[in-house]
Amino acid sequence: MFLDASGSSPMTNRALEAFQAGLADGWADPTRLHSESRRARQLLDGSREAIADALDARPEQVHLTASPHLGLERVIAGVFAARRGRGRIVASAVERDATLHAADYVSGGRLATVPVDRDGHVDIEALGAELADPDVALAAVQHGNHEIGTLQRLDRVHAATSAAAVPLIVDATASIGHVPAPERWDALVANPADWGGPQGIGVVALRPSTRWLPVWPEGDDWAPGGVSVPAALAAAVALQERLEQLDAVGARLGALIDHVRARATDWPGVDVVGDPAERLPHVVTFSCLYVDGEALLTRLDREGIAVGSGSACTTSTLEPSRVLASIGALSHGNVRLGLHPGVGEADIERFLALMPRILGDLRDEAGAPDLG
Amino acid sequence: MFLDASGSSPMTNRALEAFQAGLADGWADPTRLHSESRRARQLLDGSREAIADALDARPEQVHLTASPHLGLERVIAGVFAARRGRGRIVASAVERDATLHAADYVSGGRLATVPVDRDGHVDIEALGAELADPDVALAAVQHGNHEIGTLQRLDRVHAATSAAAVPLIVDATASIGHVPAPERWDALVANPADWGGPQGIGVVALRPSTRWLPVWPEGDDWAPGGVSVPAALAAAVALQERLEQLDAVGARLGALIDHVRARATDWPGVDVVGDPAERLPHVVTFSCLYVDGEALLTRLDREGIAVGSGSACTTSTLEPSRVLASIGALSHGNVRLGLHPGVGEADIERFLALMPRILGDLRDEAGAPDLG
Structure with missing residues (x-):
């Protein structure tokens, strides 16, 4: 009796079948020139498009990473880097450790956490007060909390960050596949293992207006060395299955x-x-x-x-x-x-x-x- | 007719079966407390031990990463960080881009590349001359070259780095599973997809004497967010199968x-x-x-x-x-x-x-x- 489906759960049969199809047809390195690689690339691109569609994002602005944790790290570091000259980060007090650690690290400790009420909702007035500082590079507020389940009121949060022209990074790693995807964000992180997909893959989506700079000198900035094509395929199929139901x-x-x-x-x-x-x-x-x-x-x-x-x-x-x-x-x-x-x-x-x-x-x- | 098995190749039936067994039994997050997690943790630990055994390394000094590329990055950054006060890196001219980019980045451009001869062997005298500088933090020389196939003479290379008390990082991502694992290294990186295993996983081994410091404030320094347990299991089984043959x-x-x-x-x-x-x-x-x-x-x-x-x-x-x-x-x-x-x-x-x-x-x- 498994009642700990938060971050991982058994894969569904459709997702397992997709994974196996990916192992059979998507084993080749998608960056090469021959037919086997082209087939792997098509599966990868198709998976990315399906995920983008579910998030109401553009495929070219959806990036696959090796884990949601790495996705959070890279999006925070990269958006921070793109906001040159600004040094502070604002985050809710109930964000994941991955978010707070990355924010603390890239800002050199200049992280302000905004308190939440007894139900876990971020204090919008306190958030607004922090955002008034022109030195704020980005804000991070999650969609659903992985421990207590509370959904943040992202319409109000995003209204506040937009008014301050500060990009909002939304950690949706606990919510996508369980409730409709959030609409108000500038960057979004999602976790396939949380919606019945496989481990070892994460999703980051950026809005066209969100600027991001790589912090490592890599060929593929989001997933150095590439991601698993079967995992991408299974992630897309599992999401589609979840959304249908x-x-x-x-x-x-x-x-x-x-x-x-x-x-x-x-x-x-x-x-x-x-x-x-x-x-x-x-x-x-x-x-x-x-x-x-x-x-x-x-x-x-x-x-x-x-x-x-x-x-x-x-x-x-x-x-x-x-x-x-x-x-x-x-x-x-x-x-x-x-x-x-x-x-x-x-x-x-x-x-x-x-x-x-x-x-x-x-x-x-x-x-x-x-x-x- | 697939004649591009360098970095990726179709998985063998035994590796595919291991992957599927891992999907069935190893889907849970290995860091939690219940039986499902314990089972995933056992599969992960067992896989790591089997890989360590094949590399003649200690299991507790074998780390799984999300890709070999990330493994190269993290080991170079971490060994460099542990060699406080030293600022230069020496590498052969035929290393992978991932190695040279990471070395260039973490050293702030203080990377010296050592020439190779017409067959691709690193010039041992030139290497020795570079190592004479007490400011050298680490050296990176691969085992087998992924493009031209040449195997470096690691006994001579390691004799030179040991004499200078400089840690040697050996990129064995193109060789393990094809020739006996190298014996002379202080840190080693390997690629399961190159020996018939899956994509989306890399291996790093350190010698007990090799010091390494994390450069990100993470819980799991090598694979933030964890690695895919099925991929680890399939990697171990594929390696065992290769070594038998x-x-x-x-x-x-x-x-x-x-x-x-x-x-x-x-x-x-x-x-x-x-x-x-x-x-x-x-x-x-x-x-x-x-x-x-x-x-x-x-x-x-x-x-x-x-x-x-x-x-x-x-x-x-x-x-x-x-x-x-x-x-x-x-x-x-x-x-x-x-x-x-x-x-x-x-x-x-x-x-x-x-x-x-x-x-x-x-x-x-x-x-x-x-x-x-």
Whole structure:
């Protein structure tokens, strides 16, 4: 029972078939001159066009990278480089580590993070105040948050950045394939593995007006050495499949998550976080008082249930979640559910039936006070 | 008839099966805590160990990257960063563009290239003279040349760099899987797509004594955002398969290339380049006087024969080859054959039978003088 579909999930049969077709027909280096290469190049170009179409972007302004993380790095570094003479970066406090690290690095530490409210929405007034500084090179605000599911109000965010003539980089790595693609951005980053596609590929889209400069002296500025053609093909097919089912799957998973939110709110010492309405349909996180997050995940794993830690993507150690701290929530003992389209009602009922008992056991073992 | 197996070739059935097993069992993010992730992590670790074993390196010092190109960039930048206070880089004149560009970039243009002889061997005396400068941070000398096939004498090269206490980075992206892995290096880069594995993955190995510092503030310094687990698994399986057959395939393809070299030498106005003995078994390049390289490739492609341009890897335009210019050879009108293990004698005979006629036709069309 896999309930950790946030950033990775099993590939669908159509995506697997596309990958295999890509391995058979797209193995050649697409930059060479003969027929085998031409075939690989056609598959790559076709994949890029299909992805561009889904993002309402121009194919020639969609770039494939080796990972979404590298995409975030390269777009931040390159847009910053193109805004010569400006030295500061503004980002929301709930961006991914990849975004904040890259922003901090390329600006030499001149990164301002804008606070969010209890549901995780960026403070538009505070954002506007930061953007008033003419030294701001770019702003980074995500679409959907990967931990708490909250969708940013990008129309207002983009109105603020546009008014200041500052390019807005939107991290849509957690949202595309789950809700309609955002319309308001100057640069966009997406993650195929999050929509049922393969690992090892990322997507960056730029608007025609967005200037970008390479920071390394490479032939292919976005994916030095090229990207995997089969991965590109499978990414495009998986996205198309998701978009065909977007409304139906979103409504079904959204209802399951509503159900989980309602039930979990009744559990003692449990705090359900994120905007209850303006959110990714398939994600919910809650924090559990007096419970060790790793012990909880291990106990669920023993029951055959895989959930996320709700903490940052890189959970080699279970650090307290920066996102949860930003919204003023309990940042330990948290669990994130991410539902892929194959998850059914019975799976959720089983999880809901188990949780209160596991929470009780763990609190007993830890000698925690009785929460009723 | 695919005779351009240099950097990419069709994957073998065993590698394809491994890839598919990886898609089925290794789709989860290997950094998380549940069983699905643990399984992906085991596949990744097992793949790394198998590759390390083949390179006679320690698994913890083998790093997977998103491409060999990125591997070259990161190892050059990181070893340079670790050699604080030293500012120059020394490289052979026949290194890949990726190597020379990264070296030029990180050293701020303080890159010295060491000449090679007519067969492409680096001039050991000139290398020694460059290494005498205490400001040299690192040296980069490849194992096998991707264009002309010449194998460098790494025992002598490494003796010179060791005497100067300068770390030697060896680009083995064209050699591993074709000849025994080199033994003399401080850092090594390899390319799975060149040994029958997939695109979208590169390998870097460091010796325990080689110091390296990350140049980006990332969680995973070598592959930000992670690598594709199925690609890692297929890379390891393909390498194992190649190494089992190394001597037999090397002898068979080596004899086919000897035959091509002997025949091509007799064609008027054709210059066969590279060391005839100390070479990659499966590669040969020759230059053809009064012939346009692109026209030659196109004509062969129309006959169903795919060959390489012999020029740099990035042949979006057919620029004159820097490698061929370095050895004093004609740097236009060149053809590179790269034989994968599936190529047979009949394929080669067909190519050999066609070539003189095509060369004659192209020279006639161009109004070139009669070469007899």
